Amino acid sequence: MDRPVTVGLNGTRASDAAADWGAQEAALRQRPLRLVSAWEWQPYSHTPLTGTETPEQWSRRLPRESAARLAQKYPQLVIEADQLTGPPPEMLCRAAADAELLALGSAGLGALKGFFLGSVAMSAVAHAHQPVVLVRPDSTAPGLAAQSPAREALGSKGQAAASVVAGIDLGPTTDGVLRFAFEAAAVRSAGVEVQHCWNPPVGYVQGIGGDLRWRTDIAAEGTEMVQSQLAPWKEKYPQISVEVRCEIGSPARHLIDAATHASLIAVGRRASRYWPHEPRIGHVTHAVLHHSPAPVAVIPQD
Missing domain, CATH: 3.40.50.620 (HUPs)
Structure with a gap:
């Protein structure tokens, strides 16, 4: 069934x-x-x-x-x-x-x-x-005309459905979030926008030049790691366009900003390292839940 x-x-x-x-x-x-x-x-x-x-x-x-x-x-x-x-x-x-x-x-x-x-x-x-x-x-997410198979992924003006945004941290929830995002995008004939953001500690680097070089290096490294995680999903869903955004700053803020043009936001909920049987939503997911203008899907850790 x-x-x-x-x-x-x-x-x-x-x-x-x-x-x-x-x-x-x-x-x-x-x-x-x-x-x-x-x-x-x-x-x-x-x-x-x-x-x-x-x-x-x-x-x-x-x-x-x-x-x-x-x-x-x-x-x-x-x-x-x-x-x-x-x-x-x-x-x-x-x-x-x-x-x-x-x-x-x-x-x-x-x-x-x-x-x-x-x-x-x-x-x-x-x-x-x-x-x-x-x-x-x-x-604010675009509506889906699901009554007609030919218009399942089209909005009221005949435009393609907005992307499904996947917020990942390269941790244990990443595969689950990507799986959900690609499945949701596939039925919508939409793209997937992958957001991987990191908020560095205060004083992590010193000097403007060092900061700019560090941002460039960390963004390149993050993009490479994300592409590695994405490889099997791109192979499974070759028809889905994928955009990767690796940025420095508040992950919650970047995801909330992305929600303004998304049909759906997918984020993870990981288990606590010290109390694995106790629920833990996490501060990023918690913030996205409270402030996203689009529907939010919370994916539990496998």
Whole structure:
């Protein structure tokens, strides 16, 4: 059975955006779509003062209504709607375990153009063993016309889909991030932009001339290492154009800047060196999650 693209719903505008993104992604990947909501019984749960619908009934209705709405837009898409009973973070991680990826909505922070990450989303990002994609309701990423196979990777003006940006650090998450980025680019007929950035310690070099030579040398060395990592993926996906950017400076800042022209950002989440069983998002991924204007996919370490 094909692994579905799973979307977690909570009734917000952001989760509606995640459901639309998930439906497009499922159509592009030719996968089923699974819509889930999680309800946890609480000893203080009660019928609301206005109306007769309980939180459990509302949670059961939510995925069904979203499925009906998306079925009209994507009539060829296989859609499953489920209500899960238990703590939402735990239920979402369980749902992600059987999925191709898990998509969640996250509210924007107005003019800051960042994510407001609640505890449920953060827990899913930190604990899920499959990629988790955070989608904003006001995402600037170009839309994908997934209803027509001939227009799957085209925007509303018939232009090619924007690149998928992969942020790598040449560490243990690199292969996973590149795999996800190339797979996502392939179904979009898009290119891949690889970002490898390094923020040197203060006072690493002294003098303007030394600094310029050092920047040139380190950029050349970084490009060579990245190209080595990219070699098998270029061979596997020869039709995908690849752009490599090795730059000095804040990795988070460069990735956030790249997100303004990307359809998707892919970053890694590595395990802690000292506590391998404890979740660790990392400061770069954390910053990108909060401030990227495009959807962000967080790839766990294998």
